[in-house]
Amino acid sequence: MKFIDEAKIYIKAGDGGNGIATFRREKYIPMGGPNGGDGGRGGSVYVVADRNINTLVDYRYTRKFLGQRGENGGSADCYGKGGDDIYLRVPVGTVITDLHTEQVIADLAEHDQTILLAQGGKGGLGNTHFKSSTNRAPRQCTKGQPGEEFELRLELRVLADVGLLGLPNAGKSTLIRAISSARPKVADYPFTTLHPNLGVVRVDAEKSFVVADVPGLIEGAADGAGLGIRFLKHLQRTRILLHLVDLAPMDPGADPLYDAQAIVGELLKHDPALADKPRWLVLNKLDLIPEEEREQRIADFLSAYRKASGYAGPAFPITAISGNGTKPLIYAIHEALEQMARPEVADDLDENEATPDPTAA
Numbered sequence: 001m002k003f004i005d006e007a008k009i010y011i012k013a014g015d016g017g018n019g020i021a022t023f024r025r026e027k028y029i030p031m032g033g034p035n036g037g038d039g040g041r042g043g044s045v046y047v048v049a050d051r052n053i054n055t056l057v058d059y060r061y062t063r064k065f066l067g068q069r070g071e072n073g074g075s076a077d078c079y080g081k082g083g084d085d086i087y088l089r090v091p092v093g094t095v096i097t098d099l100h101t102e103q104v105i106a107d108l109a110e111h112d113q114t115i116l117l118a119q120g121g122k123g124g125l126g127n128t129h130f131k132s133s134t135n136r137a138p139r140q141c142t143k144g145q146p147g148e149e150f151e152l153r154l155e156l157r158v159l160a161d162v163g164l165l166g167l168p169n170a171g172k173s174t175l176i177r178a179i180s181s182a183r184p185k186v187a188d189y190p191f192t193t194l195h196p197n198l199g200v201v202r203v204d205a206e207k208s209f210v211v212a213d214v215p216g217l218i219e220g221a222a223d224g225a226g227l228g229i230r231f232l233k234h235l236q237r238t239r240i241l242l243h244l245v246d247l248a249p250m251d252p253g254a255d256p257l258y259d260a261q262a263i264v265g266e267l268l269k270h271d272p273a274l275a276d277k278p279r280w281l282v283l284n285k286l287d288l289i290p291e292e293e294r295e296q297r298i299a300d301f302l303s304a305y306r307k308a309s310g311y312a313g314p315a316f317p318i319t320a321i322s323g324n325g326t327k328p329l330i331y332a333i334h335e336a337l338e339q340m341a342r343p344e345v346a347d348d349l350d351e352n353e354a355t356p357d358p359t360a361a
Contacts, residue, residue, distance in 0.1 A: 005156040005196075005234070007059035008099065011118050014042030014067035014083035016144025019124035022075035023137065034138055035077045036126030040070030042147040043083030045118040047096060049108035050089045056154050059090075067118065067147055073126045080123060088117075093159045093237065099151040109159065109237075117152070121145035155233065158196050160212035161337055163235035165267070166244035167259055168215075171284040173197070175244065175320040176213045179330055196234045203334045212238060232270050239340055240333060241279040244320075247297055248288035257304050264309065278336070281305070281315040282329065287322060 017039025024032025045067050068083030090096075096106040096117070106115040122145045130138035164172040180199030197213045214234055235241065245260045260281075267275040281302075289297050298317050305311055314332065318325030 005056060007056045007063070007154045008151065009059050009063045009065060009154065010149070010151050011045045011065045011086075011088075012067060012149035013044050013118035013120040013147030014069045015146050016040065016042045016121035016123040017070035017072040017080035018143045019073045019126040019129075019141040020075070021127035021139045021141040024076070031136075033136065034127040034131050035075055036128055036141055037073030037075070037078040037080065038126050038129075039073045039123030039144045040080035041082040041123050042070045042120030042144065043067035043085045044116060044120040044147075045086045045088065047088045047090055047094075047106060047108065047115050047117050049092045049094065049111055049113040051092045051111040053089060053091045055091065056094070056156055059088075059154055067120055070120070070123050070144055072144075073123070073141075077126075077128060082123075083120060085120070087114075090154060091156050093157050095155045095157060097153045097155065099153050105150075105152070118148040118150060121147040157237055158198060158212050158234045159210065160198060160234075160238050161209040162201075162211045162240045162242060162333055163238035164211065164213045164242050164244060165235070165263055165279075167246065167263065169250075170244040170246045171320040172213045172244050175242075175282070175284070175318070175326070176211055178320050178323045179326050180211060201330060201333075203330060207334060209334060209337055211242075232267070232274065235277075236271070236274060238277065240336060241274075241277050242282050242329075242333075243279050244282045244284050245301070246285050247283050247301060248285045256301060257308065260305060261309060278313070280313055281311070283315060283317045284320050286317055286324070287319045 019038050020036040021034070022036040024035045026032055045065060065086055065088065067086055070083045071080035073080045090108060092108060092111055092113075094106075094108045095104060096108075096115075097104050105117065108115065124142040124144040127138045127141050130140045132138075164175065166172050176197060176199040180201045196215075199211045199213070200208050201211055202208045212234055214232065243260065243263060245256050246254075247256055249256065249259075264275065264279075283298055283301065286294055286298075294317075298315075302315055316325060316329045316332070318329060320326070
């Protein structure tokens, strides 16, 4: 199924039915009085989060949703039937925004969470409501009220604990394959990942966390280069970012230090709040570096990167394709996530204190 994470739709709740003006007419009852019934309520439009849906493709091609109109009132004090409500099912993690005011109407973060989007119109009043001691034969009645209508933007932001950042071919998809059961496409050319992938990482039988892999960034992504930054929104709900750096790039002219700083620059351009999340360095592809040079290559890179950026967080040397070094990374992530879940320490945890730096020695 094609991955669709944005859609624009028009919704309109049903109008209320009209009230009517009628009079009771029976044999031997010459002045029966008013008995016009009220109109029915219009159908409302609701949205429901469904964890069994993972894309907004249903709203890419069907964009107009209209609630059912309420029936008009009838004689003999009969009320009109209310219109049926509409329930729009969307993936968990969908954010719904009013296109005109840019106000967030709903942020659906839990399964079965239900939000009213558009209220159906009230039914009109029949002439029964207007009778009085001085007006015994009222001919007044009211029309039903119109239902609410909106133009909305649906935006899916996947729910994950950890997000992977890096250049194309930095090894993000290989890493998520190594630590989870997810099987994203892996190849020796850039931009093999074209949409976000989620993987569940099992720490033990009862503990796990979710990792999100998004398409790689390149310098100028904030200005539309490559696949741009449209997928970065999927990292906004994560609690930890893993910044993968290729220490052995295939291009002999590539500079891992420059590339790592470029990724951070694109984050800052897109959303400073995202750049402020706890971000850990993951130094990948150590298998492509001669064994006798690895420690020095890692030390030289970290020294230069810390000096240039002021980074003081942890760094994890790994070989994603073989899984070497991924176990300490998994356990450190799990420990940090558990600390974040504790209210007494969540506010104090940052990228400098999240976990001991395995390269500090």
